[in-house]
Amino acid sequence: MDTKIVLIIGPSGAGKDTLIKEAKKEFKEKINFVKRYITRESDVNESNYYIDEYAFEILRHNSYFASSWNAHGNFYGIPKRFIKNGINLISISRGRIKDFENLYDKVYTINITLPKEILKQRLLKRGRENKEDIEKRVQREYEKIEAKNLIEFDNLASIEDSKKNFISLLKRIENE
Numbered sequence: 721m722d723t724k725i726v727l728i729i730g731p732s733g734a735g736k737d738t739l740i741k742e743a744k745k746e747f748k749e750k751i752n753f754v755k756r757y758i759t760r761e762s763d764v765n766e767s768n769y770y771i772d773e774y775a776f777e778i779l780r781h782n783s784y785f786a787s788s789w790n791a792h793g794n795f796y797g798i799p800k801r802f803i804k805n806g807i808n809l810i811s812i813s814r815g816r817i818k819d820f821e822n823l824y825d826k827v828y829t830i831n832i833t834l835p836k837e838i839l840k841q842r843l844l845k846r847g848r849e850n851k852e853d854i855e856k857r858v859q860r861e862y863e864k865i866e867a868k869n870l871i872e873f874d875n876l877a878s879i880e881d882s883k884k885n886f887i888s889l890l891k892r893i894e895n896e
């Protein structure tokens with residue numbers, strides 16, 4: 721079985737977590753939902769591994785991570801040894817696509833998209849951030865995505881329909 725990397729990207733509120741959760745229910749251990757190391761405690765919705773900054777730096781220095789980054793003062797890293805044969809699904813920011821393309825032959829990038837107005841409505845409904853924050857998130861402009869195999873995934877449909885489309889997309893990649 722080939723190693724395939726499926727990267728999930730898209731703006732905040734596009735539906736990345738929702739679709740990944742649905743894929744987990746469908747595929748279970750047939751897909752490797754790749755975990756990460758983080759230099760902070762995981763929140764209740766995450767199942768990542770905590771590591772302190774000192775240990776993180778030693779691992780990073782020794783090329784332990786396929787990809788690592790810093791966001792809001794914390795370090796995140798995806799160990800190379802977490803990548804398995806078959807499909808590996810990883811949610812990351814677009815800035816890290818190249819890390820994986822440099823290391824692995826088969827990398828697919830799925831960009832979850834939504835019109836800004838709908839994005840805003842969904843973020844408001846989710847209610848995790850305040851209005852000002854949401855406005856900033858929605859107005860964020862992104863540069864063109866540079867990816868070898870870029871797949872645009874429109875998440876306008878109902879969760880039920882989008883879930884089906886997302887699962888068939890993953891099955892197509894699995895059988896390619």
Ligand SMILES: Nc1ncnc2c1ncn2[C@@H]1O[C@H](COP(=O)(O)OP(=O)(O)OP(=O)(O)O)[C@@H](O)[C@H]1O
Nearest residue numbers: 732733734735736737738842846875877878879882
């Ligand atoms: N197809 C859909 N139809 C309607 N609502 C949806 C759909 N997909 C996701 N949502 C809702 O939109 C909100 C944002 O989705 P989600 O949290 O999965 O986005 P995200 O891309 O993971 O965001 P973030 O990057 O901020 O974590 C959630 O409240 C979710 O229930």
